[in-house]
Amino acid sequence: MPKSRVRKKASTYTPPSVVAERKAVKVGPKPWVAPLMIGLFLFGLLWIVVFYITRGDLAGMRNLGNWNLAVGFAFIAAGFVAATRWR
Numbered sequence: 001m002p003k004s005r006v007r008k009k010a011s012t013y014t015p016p017s018v019v020a021e022r023k024a025v026k027v028g029p030k031p032w033v034a035p036l037m038i039g040l041f042l043f044g045l046l047w048i049v050v051f052y053i054t055r056g057d058l059a060g061m062r063n064l065g066n067w068n069l070a071v072g073f074a075f076i077a078a079g080f081v082a083a084t085r086w087r
Contacts, residue, residue: 030085037082044075 051061051068061068 040079
């Protein structure tokens with residue numbers, strides 16, 4: 001059986017012309033997230049406590065009635081959403 005011909009390789013390596021290098025974006029800690037998270041937790045808790053202590057007799061709370069509980073829990077839920085951004 002005859003042998004196949006050996007191909008000659010290029011003697012020097014030529015790199016591709018322009019290779020776009022991706023730079024890693026370093027994601028650092030965000031210092032504003034923790035105070036925002038704690039602030040939302042405390043504000044929501046404070047809203048609910050004030051609603052119970054005053055029995056809803058404050059001017060702004062009177063109009064909302066028992067929806068004040070939903071407002072307080074919405075602030076607490078926003079605190080949990082902010083907690084997902086904390087690294």
